Amino acid sequence: MHGINAALVTPFTRSGEVDAKSLERLAVHCLGNGAAGLVALGTTGEAALLTAEERRTVLEVCRAVSIEHGARLIVGAGTMGTADTIREAREHAPLADALLVVVPYYLRPSDDGVIDHFAAVGAAVDVPLIAYNVPYRTGKPLSGETLVRLLGLGCVAGIKHCAGAVDQDTLEMLAADTGKAVLCGDDAYIYPMLQLGASGGVAASACLAPRAYADMADAVRHGNAARGLALHNALLPLARALFTEPSPSVLKACLAEIGLIDDPAVRAPLHAPHPETVAEALHAFRRLSFA
Numbered sequence: 210m211h212g213i214n215a216a217l218v219t220p221f222t223r224s225g226e227v228d229a230k231s232l233e234r235l236a237v238h239c240l241g242n243g244a245a246g247l248v249a250l251g252t253t254g255e256a257a258l259l260t261a262e263e264r265r266t267v268l269e270v271c272r273a274v275s276i277e278h279g280a281r282l283i284v285g286a287g288t289m290g291t292a293d294t295i296r297e298a299r300e301h302a303p304l305a306d307a308l309l310v311v312v313p314y315y316l317r318p319s320d321d322g323v324i325d326h327f328a329a330v331g332a333a334v335d336v337p338l339i340a341y342n343v344p345y346r347t348g349k350p351l352s353g354e355t356l357v358r359l360l361g362l363g364c365v366a367g368i369k370h371c372a373g374a375v376d377q378d379t380l381e382m383l384a385a386d387t388g389k390a391v392l393c394g395d396d397a398y399i400y401p402m403l404q405l406g407a408s409g410g411v412a413a414s415a416c417l418a419p420r421a422y423a424d425m426a427d428a429v430r431h432g433n434a435a436r437g438l439a440l441h442n443a444l445l446p447l448a449r450a451l452f453t454e455p456s457p458s459v460l461k462a463c464l465a466e467i468g469l470i471d472d473p474a475v476r477a478p479l480h481a482p483h484p485e486t487v488a489e490a491l492h493a494f495r496r497l498s499f500a
């Protein structure tokens with residue numbers, strides 16, 4: 210699972226439905242410009258705010274584009290309860306190469322409870338799981354030891370790791386060198402994580418700048434650290450601006466501005482971003498294009 214997976218937004222039409230045409234255009238743009246795979250129904254895709262029927266529409270569009278490009282499709286599935294997660298995982302599995310299953314949030318189960326959750330979901334489907342570790346969203350941090358245990362499960366092919374830092378637990382997990390995929394899900398930390406042995410990344414920012422992210426990952430893979438670092442430094446202002454306000458509102462505004470999607474709407478409780486933040490992100494993006 211090398212390379213960069215673009216975490217897709219779910220575009221909406223002016224009247225509020227899922228905009229399949231814009232989604233297809235965006236997915237083609239990402240895969241045509243270096244992304245190794247797509248992530249549908251992730252955080253960026255506002256999955257929690259979609260109906261089951263809308264999630265199905267998103268998956269059908271993304272599956273068609275991923276097949277056309279011979280690329281992987283990673284699909285978000287999961288909620289705080291094991292039974293509901295299994296139900297959703299079974300629904301999404303037929304259209305997915307891997308399921309991105311979030312660490313059960315809000316209830317703060319024990320680490321053993323988290324391991325059992327993944328084992329149960331994995332036993333219920335026949336596609337590999339990618340555990341989505343994002344403690345600043347779930348409220349459930351995992352120790353380095355638990356991360357390694359999670360990666361040791363046969364049903365877990367890898368982890369999407371968003372610690373918001375390269376912290377001690379991250380270092381322990383990478384040092385354990387489990388042979389499973391570690392995908393960095395913090396856009397700004399992809400380069401350092403790749404340098405420490407991560408296999409790839411999942412980035413919302415890659416919807417806007419797939420080529421630059423892909424080139425950065427390629428540079429690291431081929432041992433060209435200086436080029437990788439230069440791209441990382443050039444991408445930092447973009448990643449920072451895109452996440453200044455709750456994601457994906459700034460990203461959607463930028464994508465609409467450059468015509469990759471028709472409308473920037475996000476669903477409540479997300480708000481439209483402040484124009485200054487969008488201007489800052491577009492400025493960072495345009496500087497990148499001219500770099």
Ligand SMILES: O=C(O)C1=N[C@H](C(=O)O)C[C@H](O)C1
Pocket residue numbers: 216217248250251252253254343346371394395396411412413414456
């Ligand atoms: O869509 C996702 O999944 C992503 N999740 C990360 C997060 O918001 O925690 C960020 C990443 O860019 C995409």
